[in-house]
Amino acid sequence: MSNETTSSVAAAGAKILAITSGKGGVGKTFVAANLAAALVRRGKKVLLLDADLGLANLDIIFNLRPTVTLHDVLTGRATLDEAVLMAPCGIALLPAASGLVEYSRLTGEVQDELRAVIADLGRRYDYVLLDTGAGISDLVLFTASLAQDVLVVVTPEPTSIADAYGTVKILAMLQKRQDFRIVINQVKNTTEGGRIARQLQTVANRFLTTQLGMELKLQHMGDIPHDPAVPDAVRKRKLLLEVLPGAPAARAVTALAAALEAAS
Numbered sequence: 189m190s191n192e193t194t195s196s197v198a199a200a201g202a203k204i205l206a207i208t209s210g211k212g213g214v215g216k217t218f219v220a221a222n223l224a225a226a227l228v229r230r231g232k233k234v235l236l237l238d239a240d241l242g243l244a245n246l247d248i249i250f251n252l253r254p255t256v257t258l259h260d261v262l263t264g265r266a267t268l269d270e271a272v273l274m275a276p277c278g279i280a281l282l283p284a285a286s287g288l289v290e291y292s293r294l295t296g297e298v299q300d301e302l303r304a305v306i307a308d309l310g311r312r313y314d315y316v317l318l319d320t321g322a323g324i325s326d327l328v329l330f331t332a333s334l335a336q337d338v339l340v341v342v343t344p345e346p347t348s349i350a351d352a353y354g355t356v357k358i359l360a361m362l363q364k365r366q367d368f369r370i371v372i373n374q375v376k377n378t379t380e381g382g383r384i385a386r387q388l389q390t391v392a393n394r395f396l397t398t399q400l401g402m403e404l405k406l407q408h409m410g411d412i413p414h415d416p417a418v419p420d421a422v423r424k425r426k427l428l429l430e431v432l433p434g435a436p437a438a439r440a441v442t443a444l445a446a447a448l449e450a451a452s
């Protein structure tokens with residue numbers, strides 16, 4: 189299922205990147221939104237999709253009040269063109285709705301619709317960024333299966349590292365995914381990120397290589413410092429890259445965009 193979708197989307201030349209983490213509150217939405225802005229600045233046509241279908245956040249980050257959402261597209265009440273908004277920084281945004289219990293379970297119908305929507309977007313944009321919800325629900329796993337690349341956001345907290353490892357393990361087991369991109373968010377110094385990325389790779393080598401019969405590659409794409417400018421920007425409902433592009437966390441996301449492009 190996922191292979192077929194991934195290859196058909198890849199053939200269209202788009203880059204579908206899922207941003208996930210296992211644990212919630214680690215900075216997926218921050219990374220996804222600001223990475224989208226950084227890629228636009230690099231001249232790319234970028235669509236950001238709120239894949240947290242039951243608990244959407246991107247509309248808040250951008251201070252938008254969408255009247256049409258991905259939910260309307262998935263249920264056939266609106267077209268993609270009606271739902272895609274132009275958000276600040278030149279980002280095309282496909283917002284989701286919040287408080288919808290129907291997405292706590294993933295039906296075959298929603299899967300088919302979502303697959304079709306993402307394939308369609310993949311033909312229209314250079315990058316489609318999928319900001320997933322927390323956890324390893326069917327929806328999160330399915331969303332990741334539609335992406336060519338998965339960017340795992342990890343913080344230095346042991347719980348975040350454990351959940352990132354758990355997510356990598358499940359995606360490798362269920363979807364035979366071997367390559368992962370890792371970004372360490374909220375680091376306190378320059379050595380912390382490298383240490384955590386190495387630790388994840390070592391544990392994967394030790395426990396998963398034999399169990400799964402394949403080697404996993406966890407590519408460390410960069411670190412983002414803990415930066416009080418990040419929650420400040422969220423409170424202002426502005427993108428950090430827009431209000432303070434020189435802030436340490438903004439510069440780190442700009443570097444992450446360059447690293448992701450170079451790796452692809």
Ligand SMILES: Nc1ncnc2c1ncn2[C@@H]1O[C@H](COP(=O)(O)OP(=O)(O)O)[C@@H](O)[C@H]1O
Pocket residue numbers: 209211212213214215216217218219322373374375412413414415416418419420422437
């Ligand atoms: N590098 C950072 N420095 C400081 N605060 C951060 C950083 N990254 C994220 N945050 C804060 O952490 C919280 C959770 O971020 P969010 O992007 O919503 O996480 P997720 O999408 O993984 O749930 C937000 O309040 C955000 O401002």
Ligand SMILES: [Mg+2]
Pocket residue numbers: 216217218240245320321
């Ligand atoms: Mg989020």
